[in-house]
Amino acid sequence: MKKLIKAPIRGLTCPNCVKTVKSIINSEKDIYFVDVDLTSELLTIEFGENFNFRRIKKELDSIGYEIIAKDYEIYIENFDENLENYLKNEHLILDYFYDFQTKTLKIEALMQADEIIKNLNKLGYEVHLLDEGKSPFDIEYEKRKKELNDIKRRAILSSILAFPLILHEFSIPLNPIIQLLLVIPIQFYFGFYFIKNAIKSLKFLNFDMNVLISVGTLSAFLGSILHFINPTIFEHVYFSTSGIIISIILIGKFFETRAKFKVFENLKNLYIKKPRKVVILDNGIEKEIEISKLKEGSVFIIKEGNMVLADGEIIEGEGYFDESTFSGEFKPIKKTKGDKIFEGTILKEGYVKAKALKVGNKTILNEILKLSRYAQREKSSLENLANKISSVFTPIVILFAIFVFIFQLFNFGIERALLSFISVLVIACPCAIGIAIPLVIAVAINKSLKNGIIIKNSSALERANSINIIIFDKTGTLTTGKLTLKTKIPYEHLIYLASIEKYNDHPIARAILNAYNGDKFYDVNDFEYIKGEGIRGFVNGRKVIIGNKKIFERENMKITYDLAYYIENFGIFEIEFIDEIKENAKNLIKILKKNYKIIVLSGDNYENVKNVCRELDIKEFYANLSPFDKLKVLEDVKSKGNRVLYIGDGINDAIVLSKSDLSIAVSNALDIVKESGDIILVKNDIENIYNAIELSRIASNKMRWNLFWTFIYNIILIPFAGFYSHFNPIWSAIAMALSDIFVVSNAIYNWTSSKKFV
Structure with missing residues (x-):
């Protein structure tokens, strides 16, 4: 199959250049036609499937001729082996890179965007070309919003249809035919959401919530159909059971999906839509360039009302900057020559020239987003436990439901057996087990980001409850560090x-x-x-x-x-x-001493450390310590069975932070990637230390309580649903939905005690 491409080519200066380029290209296999236009600097090639364009481009580049390819950014949910094979084997794709954090595939190619999209769609991938107005977060946001609206619509409309069925259950009998007509759209349209996902799960032998609901409700529906065929088998119809169960569970699913959407929405708000161009100084002349071309060391200009597009250092001018994006501080901060500025902040007043220190994915804002996404992807021990239980939970429930069916069949007949079977399947709540921990972690990460607290290690959250000693570094933590x-x-x-x-x-x-x-x-x-x-x-x-x-x-x-x-x-x-003691340090220590023993370790001289600790009413302290001396003290404290939180400088105290049970690193913002702490404070103040400790403690409590609730719920109610003769499957649906709502509500609400302590 022949293909034709046209691409700009740079470096042509004379007819000999044209001759050289043609000669190199014609030396390759499967070439039908080559034209090199010196005037327009345009290369045209017609070639077959065996033509290796990458080799040709590499050879031309090596002698000074550059074929100009196009750059594309494509949002794609998954990057797997099949996708990688396509990218490697498609010779017109010259280079590619997949960012797992933003789910963005960056491609340099000699193909049109629509051809790439078409090929990826053929391979079964759902992709979106990112244009100037959209980011990867925008694409994912739209997908999640679409899912939320779909669940909301299904929940509302199915509830409307289910309302007469509810009346039938409690007071107003409905003709079975009317019940059937009401249930068909609920079961096979609004409830198809569960059937579709169940089919997907079963393909991979994954028995999840969708399988339980589909099997349970279809059993009720098909059992009721049998009533029409042979009323002696089933004395009653249970269409209402099927319809009401689906409607109730859709309502519960809506609350769960909305909670997840809100969590993602908060994270998305950190991703600021940046202008595509930046003004730089080029030999003293202002010049507008694409933001992707801004290099470290370039001098760029920020005018009043503009966003800072790179991390940098002010070399001229002054202004007031809104840094609330990543520090949580809404009051504009005055900055002058020599001060650091950060991407995503806004110059509220003034005019500055700055030298770019970090650009692109290296900036503090991008690092915050990456660290937060990593923290959500990392599994804590509690989450691993929940996942292990969840993976075997559904098969066990199905086996138990079959056992209950057989038991009830031989003792009370097929009708009771079917109702008990459905009740067990529906009341089981693997979904609540699955979201019990990750939803708390996601909410904790989002709340922390708003206050300038970065959780690097989500497993650290569950350790907060076991801490009984807090060790502080002195300089820069309890004191200003400005000697x-x-x-x-x-x-x-x-x-x-x-x-x-x-x-x-x-x-x-x-x-x-x-x-x-x-x-x-x-x-x-x-x-x-x-x-x-x-x-x-x-x-x-x-x-x-x-x-x-x-x-x-x-x-x-x-x-x-x-x-x-x-x-x-x-x-x-x-x-x-x-060394001046920080404002509110005394108040912080006073509050923490109610629940923790406080120790101070410092490299400062004895008199200075003693004076600071006397002022803060701290009895135990150590002075003149090297980092290794601090480690010895930490190990000695831990050897006595204590669980230690260490708070200090994320770089100077790296070794001690890494060896403590939980660590909080006080950052200078530019060094976030180097920090060793489980939790990093972008905004270095006393209040944030308290906020970080409290937020970790509350998150730990919520994770344990959610896990406890899901276990107790299932242990008690599943046997009850199976063997209590008067138990109605509709009650199972209500219980399951309430369990979901409880877990979601506990994860989202009542974080109030993590507020500032002053």
Whole structure:
């Protein structure tokens, strides 16, 4: 089969170029026609199925001729082996990448979009081409909204038809023919939702809720048909049972689907529709380019009312930024030269020029979305337990229902046997087991995002209830971390200290540089930073050391101070800093002490740590600790049977955070990917520490309560439905729907105690 393509080609400068390109292409198999137009720079090729365009493009690229392909973004639900084989074997698709987070397939191809879509549809994939106005979240949102509206319509209309059947059950008898006419659309149109999904499930030997409902209601329907054939077999008809069961379960399904939709809608709201173009400075001239072409290091411009389209650093100007997108802080924050700005925030007032630090998928906003989606995909131990039970639950229920049918058949006849069989199938609630844990996790993640809290590890939520000790790092967690130099240091000393600290980003370094506030620095050689000890090197030819006793011991020097500095030919001197306690820290500790033991670990000197802990009324603390010293203390505390939550700096305290039972990392926003904590605070304040602890505790309670409820519900009611002689299958449907609604309501509502504590 012949194919014809036309594509722009760059790099042609003369007729010899045309000759070279034609020669390379004609050397390939299955070529019928080649034309290269030098004037329009257009390549036309007619070829057969064995033509390898990828090899030709690679060869032409290597000698400076570039065939310009088209880029497409396609939303596709699943990426499997069949799809990958198609992409590999279709030579006109030059490159591809699938983003599992956004379910987006990015393709570079020499094909038209409609041809790609047509081929994928033939393979059985439902796909959507993403245009400028749609994102992957928009596509998924539309699908979920369509599903919600469909369930809502089915629930309402089936309930209208079922209303006369309900009256028939309790007071107003209906002719069996009228019952049949009412039930047919409920069973085979509105209830076809369950039959269709049951057929899909059975293809993979998956016995789910849809199988139970379909078998149960069809049994009632077909049993009633038998009444018309032979009334001696079935004395009564049970059309009303079938119709009412489907209507009630559709109502329950509507509440469940709406809950899931609301959770996704909250996540979608984080995905902001970005403008497709950004203004950059190119050799001092403003130039508008596609956002995809913005590179790290480029200087871009943000005007009042515009969205920031990359993470960057302000190099000129100032303004007030709304960062509520990812920090939960709605009050605009003033930022000036040197401050960091983030994608998705809005410049409410001002004008700035910024240098792009992170673009595309590397930005903080994209990392938040990825981490949140990963957290929802990851399975906690409780969820794994629920899934294991759910996988065997339905087959066990079916076997039990068959046993009940046989038992009732021999003891009470076929009519009672059928009703008991239906009751057992309908009352069983595998759906509630399936959503008991993941729905709580999804709601917790969405609520946390609104407050600038990122849950990286969803399994951490279930551990919150077992915590009995909270260990705090001091600097930057309980205190501001913005040290102020207390010691008066002579200028001739300060310039040496500032010169070496210029290469460090520790709070002590910033305090010394702020105190110096000069622009003259000496040359520095052999700079070395030793974590938990200090720094050393040569400044202007002189040895300089700043740190605690440990770093001086390395130099065979002894000091009596907690913190000191040494300058060759000047001597050793004490140095002290003031670290301000955060507002509301005292209130936080007071509240937490009611339920937890509090410990502070710090690398700071003893006097500073003692003063902070005295102010906060914390009795147990440890000072002058390296990260490994902190780990030893943590392991000692855990060895006594304690369960520990550690709260600290996600980078400096990485090793301690990773070894604790639960960890909260206080972030500086740009380092979210590097953070080691199970939970990360984008907005570093005392209130958010409390919010994170409370949210984790409440989520843990809700997961356990949901799981407990589903187990107790099924253990008690399934045998009751099977053997209580007066049990009506309609009651089974009501009980099942109520169970679903209870689990959903518990997951969504009553998170109020996770509000701020001030």
